[in-house]
Amino acid sequence: MNSGTDSALDSLPPLALYVHLPWCVRKCPYCDFNSHQAPSELPAKDYVDALLADLELDLPLVWGRTVQSIFFGGGTPSLFSAKWIERLIAGFRARLRVSPQAECTLEANPGTTEHDSFSAYRDAGINRVSLGVQSFNDELLQRLGRIHGSAEIETAVESIHTAGISNFNIDLMYALPGQSTNEALDDIRRAIHCAPSHLSFYQLTIEPNTAFHASPPKLPDEDTAWDMQEQCGELLLESGFRQYEISAWARAGFRCRHNLNYWRYGDFLGIGAGAHSKLTLPAEQSVRRRVRHRHPDVWLKAMQSGEWLADDRLIGEEERVFEFFLNQLRLYDGVRKDQFTPRTGVGWNRISARLEKAIERGVLQDSCGMLKPTALGWRFSNEIQAMFLPPGIEKKPQSSYNADLH
Template sequence: MSGIALPMGRHTWRLQALPPLALYIHMPWCVRKCPYCDFNSHEAKGEMPEQAYLDALVRDLELALPAIWGRRVVSIFFGGGTPSLFSAAGLDRLLCDIRARVNLHTDAEITLEANPGTFEADKFRDYRAAGINRLSIGIQSFNPRHLKALGRIHDDNEARRAIEIAHRHFDNFNLDLMYALPGQTMAEASQDLRTAVAMESTHLSAYHLTLEPNTLFYRYPPELPDDEQSADMQEMVESALAEAGFDHYETSGFAKPGQYCKHNLNYWQFGDYLGIGAGAHSKLSFHDRIVREMRYKQPAQYMQQVAAGTPVHEHRQVSLDQLPFEFMMNLMRLTGGFLPQLFAERTGLQLTVVEQALQQAEQKGLVARDHTCIRPTLTGQRFLNDLLQLFLTEEPT
């Protein structure tokens, strides 16, 4: 039986207030597609149409303005692909165009994803001058053998140099690491982590390598550590980073106190985000509905559709049946949990609709709660899919 009890009279549903709004900007090109990557990224063959794409982004934003009119944007995230392939001058112009069109918070966090193979000291100095105040650097590993196996375009020396340049110009940056890599031992995973901690970044993202459909690794699987070895690596990551003074605040996110990623936190707290660019996703709330959208994925087709005034490829309204699961799918990633009243604020539903599911989760030891907080237990974090299953509604027959 489903643990969801939805109210009658759904036509009366309303949100009392809109959540915070973030802006995601997708930059789809990369130097070379990594064999594990299932993101919407495309190898740059020949000259990248930078100016045409930036013009399309501005037009895409203009077309979306009626949906976000009057709302303040609290963060911007340039994701990819490899956004650091774009020139600092180009991103400077884009940010100026964005500021002229939206109400950007004066203290907005503006993050740029960067590949160590694209680092140039002057370029990153100019990124900072343009207003980008946070980097997310795709290190993945400091081990040359593992970097080669992952198809990365940088080596371990370039990784270290990129971090040195980041320190020179940025107070706040994230390092992406992966573990359970092909042929990786516990000692090698631990060494990667010790090296990352020694680099003194403010934030670390540690991801378990998974074989995603539509990737080269999925079609030709490499030999990976088994489940037991992977679980041991995960425990090592969590304990080592706790000892180094990092808060484990989200499934894969670790940060020094006060340095949590504001943009990602908005995702996990079921906030809103407008996504522009090829294949970008949006989640937008209105007083009487919540919608999800996706832009056209192929860069050339996306630019054509923007020119035609129709960049949105998919648009759907989130049904009331889906809201509890979508909320929990995000909030249960936060190790510290959430305030009970946030459920009603972000979904427009009363917490009573998930009471049965929460009771089942408590009985299974997956959730702990009181009047101040609902949070996943350590077991709930380890078996997140089992926990989320409890909030799925049954499909109608």
């Protein structure tokens, strides 16, 4: 591996742009994202103008760089019509260099795209859709407090196919209130039948500050949840999907480039209410994290007053080391050793003793330039992550580091 001395942050990682559109028809009882029930009339024009103004404020931090992916996340971005998405993409291209091959994802929820077909979003510049299906079972969807049913899913999937958008993700959850393993398998079969290129498959967990936390539903026990995960995973494998991250499955060539950039500790500029940025600044030899005000009303007002940031700080070396490993250890390919110093600015010698210890204990293996958890390591992934925690810091929830990861 490299030198024993710390190296400069002199080679910039890929840059992604995240755009937060924070409103939903109503708040789901399990949701801890920064999402808010939409007012009767969406302030679409004010919000879009503020997003472009927000981008301009951070342009000096990304001058001359090329954006490799754009992700419209939420909330429910498909509440914004294609006209507004087109205006935003044109506004980004006028202000930033956007790669002609950029992956450009729109999160959409069934039942919210009646006003515009996916062909209109495709014409606006969207080339990847992430559809929040969660389940195909009408009764389970009701228990989850979702606004859609299986009929709306069918309509949305048909519209995606008609638009010719082949790069399309389905978000699906398992271990839902009262769900049996057979029902989870049925959901996976129906998802595969929709012919997506990517599947995000998550276990429902009860998060603090949600309606489910205040009044928890009865969920399947851990053994049943494990069974669902295993059996559904087998079906996905048989159908040509490969798991590349704890919750992400893709067909060959369709891994989500935007999320991979987060996981590989690339740079991202986040705009909109509550959005996070992580940017490498070679001139200052530092990595900077910025967070916007979370509530859309507060952020919109703050944009006018010029005090739009809730947090703005440089990330210290130990914290960079932790963040670098945190998400890469979720990837099945493991951690790329050659990216450690260029992305953290920290010399390999600072972590070699910790890694040797982990390898000796049999939780990590070092092969072909990659560090991967062993089978034992997957069972103790929290323990591995704790090895890289900055001294004196408790592990924060994953969302504190990647608040915009969907």
